Amino acid sequence: MIASAIVRNIRDIVGAEYVLDSDLDRFGYSYDASFVPLFPANLPDLVVRPLTTGQVSQVMKLANEHNIPVTPRGAASGRTGGSIPLQGGISLSLERMNKVIELDEKNMMITVEAGVLTGDIYNLCARKGLFYPPDPASYKFSTIGGNIAEDAGGMRAVKYGVTHNFVMGLEVVLADGTVIHTGGKSIKNVTGYNLTQLFTGSEGTLGVVTKAILRLIPMPKYRNTLQLIFSSLDGACATIHQMLQSGVVPASAELMDRTCLNAISRNRKMEFPEKAEACIVTEVDGAEEYEIKKQAEQIEAIARKNDVIELRVAKTAQEADEIWAIRRALSPAVGALAPDRVSEDISVPRNEFPEIVRQIRQIAGKYNLAFAVYGHAGDGNLHPSILCDMSDPEQAPRVHAAVEEIFAATLALGGTLSGEHGIGITKQHYIKDALSEAGVNTLKAVKQSLDPKGILNPGKMW
Numbered sequence: 001m002i003a004s005a006i007v008r009n010i011r012d013i014v015g016a017e018y019v020l021d022s023d024l025d026r027f028g029y030s031y032d033a034s035f036v037p038l039f040p041a042n043l044p045d046l047v048v049r050p051l052t053t054g055q056v057s058q059v060m061k062l063a064n065e066h067n068i069p070v071t072p073r074g075a076a077s078g079r080t081g082g083s084i085p086l087q088g089g090i091s092l093s094l095e096r097m098n099k100v101i102e103l104d105e106k107n108m109m110i111t112v113e114a115g116v117l118t119g120d121i122y123n124l125c126a127r128k129g130l131f132y133p134p135d136p137a138s139y140k141f142s143t144i145g146g147n148i149a150e151d152a153g154g155m156r157a158v159k160y161g162v163t164h165n166f167v168m169g170l171e172v173v174l175a176d177g178t179v180i181h182t183g184g185k186s187i188k189n190v191t192g193y194n195l196t197q198l199f200t201g202s203e204g205t206l207g208v209v210t211k212a213i214l215r216l217i218p219m220p221k222y223r224n225t226l227q228l229i230f231s232s233l234d235g236a237c238a239t240i241h242q243m244l245q246s247g248v249v250p251a252s253a254e255l256m257d258r259t260c261l262n263a264i265s266r267n268r269k270m271e272f273p274e275k276a277e278a279c280i281v282t283e284v285d286g287a288e289e290y291e292i293k294k295q296a297e298q299i300e301a302i303a304r305k306n307d308v309i310e311l312r313v314a315k316t317a318q319e320a321d322e323i324w325a326i327r328r329a330l331s332p333a334v335g336a337l338a339p340d341r342v343s344e345d346i347s348v349p350r351n352e353f354p355e356i357v358r359q360i361r362q363i364a365g366k367y368n369l370a371f372a373v374y375g376h377a378g379d380g381n382l383h384p385s386i387l388c389d390m391s392d393p394e395q396a397p398r399v400h401a402a403v404e405e406i407f408a409a410t411l412a413l414g415g416t417l418s419g420e421h422g423i424g425i426t427k428q429h430y431i432k433d434a435l436s437e438a439g440v441n442t443l444k445a446v447k448q449s450l451d452p453k454g455i456l457n458p459g460k461m462w
């Protein structure tokens, strides 16, 4: 419970209508898109929706003085429970801070508030011939602040990189309300520690991001989207591996197994060939038409050597959008296949991709569990999803054991627990396996120096 005098103070700071405390509102801000159970609910005591950095700063100052937990929140599309207010307190929603401050075409940079939707940034830049490449499948509804806090990836990471590759500078409100600015528009900048990169991926535990300066690049003039259907998952994996070895650098290369194709068939009422066991959606882009045509031909030739049974090359932008819409709708479609779904986000060095897929299938067989395997195969980031019923006391222990084996196999191949969704609540028990005790203690030391009272997003990451 937050004392009523403090609640009155917060209402004075942000305006009474932007401070919510009804049971219904508090419930609405108690969950995200992870598979953390809804009940018992983790209700915030108060939902606070500031409009300016000054308001965020004043709220943080008050919260720090009175030891009130604060959980920053963007669009709550996170997959690891990051915006769930585990210890009550304030759910600090950045959704009203949604202004584009400047599109600087000369420097090819955009400055935005944290609550701007990533898709809006993409569209605004595209109208000026500029390109913001990071494209999590949630880009139409997730915020740039949430993308920065999770260091979100996406389909185009294989060629262009992830969010941190495009963040040039940040405005951040620290736990005690101090406002700092990191980085800036200078391409080269080694003045002091790289705090911009420290806050990127910090999952709302070190500071509240209020503004960001993002780097842009020229929009590629030409793109070619291909959908390749294979009669074996091995053939699809081999195609991706050989494609990358051959020097082709696709903008994206996404893999889906047979279970995913079944989910899409059900969800979008479309048919795949009976023999289809896997599908790759890949795109090449560039400034020269001949160059991307040549790369698409190279991919086709490699796929033909690896059990491809159907090959579709998008002839129009609309056809390309149709192919991508299938991939973007995949996650909810897979989720609808079973009462529960335990979905991971492992990432391995690219050359180990076929091996981890092989080991995941072995683990699925060993524990007699249904798996859907899909992900950003081009950059080694995979989302193996166990389709299960966690209320079944016989099944749940098998699921936990399978997850542990997947993590162990991933780490043994030199990979990591999370490629893009972060640690949050769902992977915190495994972080020591990945970073060692000394590594986790170093994270804790950073946290202690920036948030000594531990009020920012408590209970997350470790």
Ligand SMILES: Cc1cc2nc3c(=O)[nH]c(=O)nc-3n(C[C@H](O)[C@H](O)[C@H](O)COP(=O)(O)OP(=O)(O)OC[C@H]3O[C@@H](n4cnc5c(N)ncnc54)[C@H](O)[C@@H]3O)c2cc1C
Pocket (backbone or CB within 6 Å): 032, 033, 071, 072, 073, 074, 075, 076, 077, 078, 079, 081, 082, 083, 094, 114, 135, 136, 137, 138, 141, 142, 143, 144, 145, 146, 147, 148, 149, 150, 151, 152, 153, 154, 155, 203, 204, 205, 207, 208, 209, 210, 331, 332, 420, 421, 457
């Ligand atoms: C269908 C679907 C597809 C997805 N596909 C992808 C994908 O391809 N790639 C990918 O990387 N992710 C993906 N995600 C996960 C999710 O969309 C991303 O993690 C996204 O970055 C979260 O943004 P958000 O605005 O929803 O943040 P939230 O979920 O609200 O918050 C996420 C974390 O960031 C913190 N946070 C939010 N805003 C701020 C801020 N301004 N300052 C400090 N901390 C803050 C929160 O405390 C929390 O810890 C997907 C999710 C869904 C539902």
